Amino acid sequence: MRLLSGARILAIAKKEFFHLRRDHLTAGMVVGLPIMMTLLFGYAINQDVRNLNAGVVDEANTSASRALIADAVATQVMRIVSRAGSPRELEQMIAAGRISLGLYIPSDFEERLAQSRPPFAQLLIDDSDPIVLGAARGLAQLPIRQQAIKKDSPGTFELRALYNPERRSPVFIVPGLCGVILTLTMVLFTAIAIVRERERGNLELLITTPVQPLELMIGKIIPYVFIGYIQISLILLLGVSLFDVPVRGTMLDFYVGAGIFVISTLTLGLLISTIAETQFQAFQLTFMSFLPQLLLSGFMFPFEGMPRAAQYLAELFPLTHFLRIVRGIVLRDATLSMLTNEIWPLVLFFVVVMALATARFRKRLD
Amino acid sequence: MTIAIETHDLTRHFGDLVAVDHVNMQVPKGSIYGFLGPNGCGKSTTIRMLCGLLIPTEGGASVLGIDVLDDPEAVKSKIGYMTQRFSLYEDLTVRENLQFMSEIYQMSRTDRAQRIRVQLKKFGLDDRARQLAGTLSGGQRQRLSLAAVTLHEPELLFLDEPTSAVDPESRREFWEFLFDMVDRGTTVLVTTHFMDEAERCHALAILDQGVLVADGSPKQLMAELPASVVEVASDTTRIVREVLLELSEVIDVAQLGSRLHALVQPDVQNPTAFLGAALERKSLLASLKLVAPNLEDVFVMATLGRGADR
Numbered sequence: 001m002r003l004l005s006g007a008r009i010l011a012i013a014k015k016e017f018f019h020l021r022r023d024h025l026t027a028g029m030v031v032g033l034p035i036m037m038t039l040l041f042g043y044a045i046n047q048d049v050r051n052l053n054a055g056v057v058d059e060a061n062t063s064a065s066r067a068l069i070a071d072a073v074a075t076q077v078m079r080i081v082s083r084a085g086s087p088r089e090l091e092q093m094i095a096a097g098r099i100s101l102g103l104y105i106p107s108d109f110e111e112r113l114a115q116s117r118p119p120f121a122q123l124l125i126d127d128s129d130p131i132v133l134g135a136a137r138g139l140a141q142l143p144i145r146q147q148a149i150k151k152d153s154p155g156t157f158e159l160r161a162l163y164n165p166e167r168r169s170p171v172f173i174v175p176g177l178c179g180v181i182l183t184l185t186m187v188l189f190t191a192i193a194i195v196r197e198r199e200r201g202n203l204e205l206l207i208t209t210p211v212q213p214l215e216l217m218i219g220k221i222i223p224y225v226f227i228g229y230i231q232i233s234l235i236l237l238l239g240v241s242l243f244d245v246p247v248r249g250t251m252l253d254f255y256v257g258a259g260i261f262v263i264s265t266l267t268l269g270l271l272i273s274t275i276a277e278t279q280f281q282a283f284q285l286t287f288m289s290f291l292p293q294l295l296l297s298g299f300m301f302p303f304e305g306m307p308r309a310a311q312y313l314a315e316l317f318p319l320t321h322f323l324r325i326v327r328g329i330v331l332r333d334a335t336l337s338m339l340t341n342e343i344w345p346l347v348l349f350f351v352v353v354m355a356l357a358t359a360r361f362r363k364r365l366d
Numbered sequence: 367m368t369i370a371i372e373t374h375d376l377t378r379h380f381g382d383l384v385a386v387d388h389v390n391m392q393v394p395k396g397s398i399y400g401f402l403g404p405n406g407c408g409k410s411t412t413i414r415m416l417c418g419l420l421i422p423t424e425g426g427a428s429v430l431g432i433d434v435l436d437d438p439e440a441v442k443s444k445i446g447y448m449t450q451r452f453s454l455y456e457d458l459t460v461r462e463n464l465q466f467m468s469e470i471y472q473m474s475r476t477d478r479a480q481r482i483r484v485q486l487k488k489f490g491l492d493d494r495a496r497q498l499a500g501t502l503s504g505g506q507r508q509r510l511s512l513a514a515v516t517l518h519e520p521e522l523l524f525l526d527e528p529t530s531a532v533d534p535e536s537r538r539e540f541w542e543f544l545f546d547m548v549d550r551g552t553t554v555l556v557t558t559h560f561m562d563e564a565e566r567c568h569a570l571a572i573l574d575q576g577v578l579v580a581d582g583s584p585k586q587l588m589a590e591l592p593a594s595v596v597e598v599a600s601d602t603t604r605i606v607r608e609v610l611l612e613l614s615e616v617i618d619v620a621q622l623g624s625r626l627h628a629l630v631q632p633d634v635q636n637p638t639a640f641l642g643a644a645l646e647r648k649s650l651l652a653s654l655k656l657v658a659p660n661l662e663d664v665f666v667m668a669t670l671g672r673g674a675d676r
Contacts, residue, residue, distance in 0.1 A: 011469030205453035210443040
């Protein structure tokens, strides 16, 4: 192999910047996408469920039953939108989707309480939505204000949440969002950038010049590393200013970690560009690679809850490791040196995929 | 005379299709060598093999003394290749495109500025330097492409149908540039399907369905045409053509404007009288004249002979 030329790599990177400067839509997406996603995820996605629509049937209608209803409402998990005459009616309202919860207090509520004969009351839940199920579970633990069971047990463990005691969703989501957005945009931009040259015929000219595949690859990557940094800085800035996301680790660690991730995930875009023949195919392949990462990386669903096979698969994805790195640095004040277990898989991914992409990218037309 | 390109049994298959079929040719240095042939005859495929972009299925080629199979990369720094389609960046300006190419060819910084200035002036793009390439006219794009691929002063230039999308004046101008470069020692291999362009080449190769069916200088090809050419002028050219084509001594009849060119077997002693008699029998009026073959006749003859063989 011939020596790489820094001048040629720079020439390609410079040219890529020219393209970006003239392509207002892409340039807009560089800034717009992270802002939009951060706002959407920060405001709209809230796993801390509040104000579920509830219906109530209070057959007891005593001071104790009214107190129980008041306590349930006070949790803010539910709000009463309807009163019904029978449990049957509650079921129908749930089936119709008008309420998510039905609170049924039987006529012998006081007797049951007096005799300490649970269950005292019943909670009908619409568990076709798992989020409702989770919220209702919490509601079922609601203690009852009554002398007979006032001695509510203190529990075996005292819970000490170290990093996000208020359980605010943006604190979990925003750091992870850095990884998710980078995974999408980095892969897409790089894949498109090369496929576009092929589609427009530029590549036929380029491959008759002395330029080497690896030079082309590196040159193409450089501008997108910059873009990646712009994007994560934006996301973090929004996270801190709008959602009070604490940044506990050092920014240096954060940027170095992000850099390693960006470079490794970019190679996936390069690989896609050697497979896809049109920009449309590049889009499709990018989303095909993005979805499993989004679902399995631990961003959307807890990693520990997945089957073993899915966990092994997820360990291959750069996003999985970056989520651990970024949550570690931003939320837990970890240093990069504490996270080497997550860094070497990224480096390995980079080396393997880059080698694959370079091998696949031939300076030929057949 | 030294040789710039030499091929031996150069062959390329695409699946079942034989795009280029055992082509043997020699292109002398410092000449314009033309590839003449209809679309899909294997012109572009041959060029791409010579540039190292396609691997020959069989046979090989040496370009500027380098075997293209052994070391395609060594070839690439010595040649310029102007693709059929405009392949510079439409969203870059004229100057940015040239700058990019100069950097890719690793020209020194001082050389670069100097060469770009020279090329802009030479190809009349001075006042377009800051314009986006995508907004140039067909002729301007052509000039820019040529400026870009000759920036590094290649010894050998491949041009794939360089003038198919430009007006006649730009074509003429374009050929002036080519002659200019050849004068200074560059070798040019150009594909075309314009006869007037083919006639300007020092040497020609006619390709038909991947096979090299004739080659030589245009003069030589016309002089050695194995047929007599009779020009037929008539008001009823269509009927006349049908009648002539029925004669076994007539190889083919091509329409050139309002006249016909009939290619007659060389063993017919007096072709004008022979055809005249045939037309008279059908009571058709026509004036006939024996003419010197032109390149079109050569082309018709070369591509037809093969069709009949099959």
